[in-house]
Amino acid sequence: MSFTSLRKVLVPACVALLLVSSAQAAEFISILTGGTSGVYYPLGVALSQIYGKAIPDAKSSVQATKASAENLNLLQAGRGEIAFTLGDALSDAWKGNEEAGFKVPLKKLRGVAGIYSNYIQIVASADSGIKTLADLKGKRLAVGAPKSGTEINARAILKGAGLSYKDLGKVEYLPFGESVELMKNRQIDATLISAGLGVSALRDLATSIKMVVVPIPADVVVKINDPAYIAGTIPANTYEGQTASVITVAIENFIVTHEGVPTETVYKMTKAMYENLDQMVAAHTAAKAIKREEGPKHMPLPLHPGAEKYYREVGLIK
Numbered sequence: 001m002s003f004t005s006l007r008k009v010l011v012p013a014c015v016a017l018l019l020v021s022s023a024q025a026a027e028f029i030s031i032l033t034g035g036t037s038g039v040y041y042p043l044g045v046a047l048s049q050i051y052g053k054a055i056p057d058a059k060s061s062v063q064a065t066k067a068s069a070e071n072l073n074l075l076q077a078g079r080g081e082i083a084f085t086l087g088d089a090l091s092d093a094w095k096g097n098e099e100a101g102f103k104v105p106l107k108k109l110r111g112v113a114g115i116y117s118n119y120i121q122i123v124a125s126a127d128s129g130i131k132t133l134a135d136l137k138g139k140r141l142a143v144g145a146p147k148s149g150t151e152i153n154a155r156a157i158l159k160g161a162g163l164s165y166k167d168l169g170k171v172e173y174l175p176f177g178e179s180v181e182l183m184k185n186r187q188i189d190a191t192l193i194s195a196g197l198g199v200s201a202l203r204d205l206a207t208s209i210k211m212v213v214v215p216i217p218a219d220v221v222v223k224i225n226d227p228a229y230i231a232g233t234i235p236a237n238t239y240e241g242q243t244a245s246v247i248t249v250a251i252e253n254f255i256v257t258h259e260g261v262p263t264e265t266v267y268k269m270t271k272a273m274y275e276n277l278d279q280m281v282a283a284h285t286a287a288k289a290i291k292r293e294e295g296p297k298h299m300p301l302p303l304h305p306g307a308e309k310y311y312r313e314v315g316l317i318k
Contacts, residue, residue, distance in 0.1 A: 027058040027265060032074055032083035034067035035145070037177030039196040039286045040084040046283035047082075047273060054272035055265070066175070068149030069093070069101035075258045076106040082261075082269060086118055086149035086194065087252040088156070088228040091300040101147035108258045110304035112270055114297055116289035117250040119197055119232050120153055124190035125183055126210040133161040133214060140170040140188040142179030150176075150194040156229065157192070157249065160220040176201035184208050194251065196286025197238050206240040213239070213246045221249055228252070228300075257304050266306025270295075274310075292316070 031047055034040035041064055048060040063080065065071055068089035074080045076093075085093075089100060096105035124130035130139060136158075143165075144150025151173065158164055165171045172179060172188055179191040180201045193199060205211055213234060221231050232250030236243055255273075257266055273280070274295070280287035296303060296311045303311070311317040 027055070027262075029055070029058050029060040029082065029265070029269070030080045031060060031062045032065050032071040032080040033062060034065060034071075034084060034148075035175035035177060036064050037175065037180075037199075037201040038067070039199055039284050040067060042283040043280055043287060044084065046280050046287075047269075050272050050276045050279055051269060054276075055268050058265070066145040066148045069147040069152070072106055072109060072256070073101070075256065076108050078108075078258065078260055081265075082112065082255060082257045084115075085254055085256055086153070086228075087114075087254055087298070087300065088226060089149045089152055090254055090256065091228060092152070094301040100152050108260065109301055110257050110259050110261075110266075110307075111296075111299040111301050112255040112257050112266065112304055112307045113273070113290075113295040114299065115253050115255055115295075116196055116286050117230075117232065117252050118149075118153075118194045119234055120157055120216060120249040120251070121193045121195065121199070121202060121234060122157075122190060122214040122216065122248075123183075123193070123202060123205065124212045124214055125186070126212050128189035128212075130190055130214060131212060133157075133163070133216065133220065135214075136163065136190065137167050138169045139190060140172065141168050142172040142174045142182065142188050142191040144173065144179075144192065144194065145175045146173045148175075150192065153194040153249075153251065154192045156224050156226065157216060157220065160222075160224040161216075162223075180205045183211075190214070196253075196284065196289075197234060198285050202239055206242070210241060211239070213242050215246050216248045218247065224249075252298055254299070256301075257307075259304070261304070261306070263304075263306040263309065266304045267309045268306075270307045270310040 033044035071083035143154035
């Protein structure tokens with residue numbers, strides 16, 4: 001075979017080999033978030049943009065989901081690399097609480113960071129007459145998507161207040177945006193949303209109807225008897241027309257991954273997030289509460305070695 005003929009055979013073969021090698025080397029980072037009208041989704045978009053610059057060899061994408069429980073089950077199945085979740089759902093997943101949507105303990109999960117607190121925000125239309133938790137009896141309430149972190153929170157709050165779904169006039173299992181649309185159309189009386197303060201769905205609702213933010217008293221927090229639930233406050237003027245602060249319940253959010261994601265990848269993801277918190281804040285004001293020194297604390301499951309490597313590097317773990 002002549003040199004020219006040999007070159008015609010070898011060059012395409014080498015190019016093909018390089019392309020295969022490149023494809024094999026490419027990493028995929030699927031970011032599991034929540035509904036598009038919540039807080040997880042815009043923060044996930046910001047993370048994707050951050051990863052795009054900090055980890056150029058990786059291809060990141062953002063997936064809208066039903067949030068916490070779905071995210072954790074997807075991670076366990078290897079159908080995602082990083083996800084947002086509420087702390088109580090994460091604890092339930094690690095233990096394997098079937099009532100919360102986890103048939104077996106999800107032992108492949110690993111922690112990355114504690115980020116900000118969700119606030120249980122129960123909002124009723126002013127003409128519904130609802131001013132207290134007791135007033136929800138016989139009323140129409142949206143409780144979040146089925147088995148979502150919000151819906152798990154709704155069950156806990158109602159139980160702490162001595163109520164259950166059976167006491168309500170109607171239960172709607174809907175994500176934030178859809179529940180707000182039903183409230184605008186007077187098809188439900190109230191919605192329970194577990195999210196960062198200033199969530200867009202409620203800002204939108206406050207400009208459309210006169211609404212009441214229903215307080216959750218401290219004794220309800222005590223009766224829930226779960227360390228993931230702590231007393232919190234929704235500051236005055238968080239939403240249009242809300243002129244006074246309202247006591248409620250707060251629950252910490254976490255970013256998690258699974259044991260199959262490489263140590264170096266999780267290290268880079270953790271480092272990149274903390275070094276670009278301004279981009280997270282630009283995506284949603286809830287990110288103002290993300291503090292690096294709080295990241296490895298309160299984790300109800302083991303840290304991923306990549307996240308642990310970062311926290312050791314910055315002196316937060318000895």
